[in-house]
Amino acid sequence: xSLSPEARKTLAGITTATITTVLLKKGLxxxxxxxxxxLRPGLPRLVGPAFTLRFVPAREDLATPESxxxxxxxxxxxxxxxDGCIAVVDAMGITDAGxxxxxxxxxxxxxxxxxxxxxxVVRDVEGVLGTNLPVWCDGYxxxxxxxxxxxVGWGEPIxxxxxxxFPNDIVVADQDGCVLIPQxxxxxxxxxxxxxxxMEAWIVNEVNNGAVLPGLYPMNAETKxxxxxxxx
Numbered sequence: 001x002s003l004s005p006e007a008r009k010t011l012a013g014i015t016t017a018t019i020t021t022v023l024l025k026k027g028l029x030x031x032x033x034x035x036x037x038x039l040r041p042g043l044p045r046l047v048g049p050a051f052t053l054r055f056v057p058a059r060e061d062l063a064t065p066e067s068x069x070x071x072x073x074x075x076x077x078x079x080x081x082x083d084g085c086i087a088v089v090d091a092m093g094i095t096d097a098g099x100x101x102x103x104x105x106x107x108x109x110x111x112x113x114x115x116x117x118x119x120x121v122v123r124d125v126e127g128v129l130g131t132n133l134p135v136w137c138d139g140y141x142x143x144x145x146x147x148x149x150x151x152v153g154w155g156e157p158i159x160x161x162x163x164x165x166f167p168n169d170i171v172v173a174d175q176d177g178c179v180l181i182p183q184x185x186x187x188x189x190x191x192x193x194x195x196x197x198x199m200e201a202w203i204v205n206e207v208n209n210g211a212v213l214p215g216l217y218p219m220n221a222e223t224k225x226x227x228x229x230x231x232x
Contacts, residue, residue, distance in 0.1 A: 003049050003084070003170065007190060011047040014193035016172055016179040018200070022192045023185065033161030035093055035119040035138035036178045043134050045174040048086035048114040052158045052167050053077055055091050055099065055120070055149040063146040074145070077154040078104060083112035086171040090158035091120020097148030098123025098141050105133040117171060117178050119161040120149075136173050202227055 016032070023031050053074070068075060081087060087108065091099050100108075100116065101124035108116065108131075115134040122128050125140040145151065157166045163180055165171075170181040181189050203217050216223055 003047070007186065008047045010190050010194065011170070011172055011181075012045050014172070014189070014197055015045070016174050016176045018193055018196045019172055019179050019181065019189055022189050022196055023179075023181070025192075026185065026188065028182070028185070030163055031180045033088075033117065033119060033136075033163045033165075033178045033180070035161045036117050036136040036173075037138065038173075038175060039122070039125070039135040039137055039140075040129060041175075043136075043173075043175070045172065046086070046115045046134055047170065047172050048084050049168045050088045050165050050171050050180070051081050051085040051113075051154070052156060052160075052165055053087060053089045053154045054152055054156065054158045055089070055094075055145065056152050057092065058097075058146065058148050058150050063148075063150040065144075065146060067146065067151070072151070072153060074100065074104060074151050077151075078107050078111065080154065081108065081111050081113050084114055086115045086117055086173070087113055088158065088160050088165050088171060089116070089118035089120065090160050090165075091118050091149060093119045093138070093161070094148045095121050095138050096141050097121070097143045097145050099145045099149065100128070101144075102127025102131060105131045105135070109133045115171075115173055117160065117173060134173070136178050198231075199227065202230060 089099055099120045100122050105128045117136045121139045121141045122137055155167050170186055172179050
C-alpha cells in the first residue's frame with residue numbers, strides 16, 4: 001500500500017491518543033501495542049506502512065548462529081524492507097533476547113526504514129542509539145535473538161504487543177507508544193482525527209480560561225453550539 005505524503009503529514013499531526021479515541025468510536029478497542037515504548041526520549045511522531053516480521057519460541061536445532069546465514073533470516077528480511085516502512089516485529093514479548101543490534105539497525109537506516117517497533121527488546125543499545133534509527137521496544141538485553149527466539153518469516157499477519165498487525169496496515173508511533181490503523185479505516189482516521197484534535201484544542205483553551213468540566217468534556221448541547229460557532 002502506498003501512503004501519500006499528504007496522508008503522512010496529516011497523521012503526523014494526530015496523536016496516538018486521539019487515534020485510539022477515533023477508532024474506539026468505531027468499535028476498535030485493541031490497537032495500542034503493549035510494550036512498545038520509545039527507546040530514546042523525544043522522538044518525533046512517525047508514520048508508515050507496516051512491514052511485519054515474526055519470531056516463535058527458540059528451538060535449539062533452528063535457533064543457532066548459523067541460522068543468520070539462512071535464506072529465511074532477519075538479514076534477508078531487512079533487504080526486503082521498502083523505503084518509508086515501519087518494521088513491526090512480533091517477538092512474543094520476550095525481553096531476555098535482543099531481536100536486533102546495531103549492525104542490523106544501521107542497515108535499516110541505510111534502506112530508509114522509518115522506525116522499528118517491537119514488543120521485544122534490542123541489544124547493543126549504545127550502538128543502536130548511535131544509528132539514529134527510531135526504535136519503540138520493551139527495553140534491551142545483551143543475549144542475541146537465538147538465545148530465546150527463532151525467526152520464521154516476514155510479510156505475513158503477526159501479533160505485536162497483543163495487536164493483530166497485517167502487512168501495510170498503518171502504524172503511528174509517538175511518546176505514548178504505537179497504534180495501528182487498519183487500511184480500511186485510514187480515510188476515517190484522516191478525517192475524524194483532524195476534527196478530534198481541533199475540538200480538544202478548543203476544550204483545552206476553554207479550561208485554561210476557567211471553564212468547568214461538566215458540560216464541557218463531554219460537551220452538552222450548549223457547548224456544542226458554542227464550539228460550532230467558533231469554527232465559522
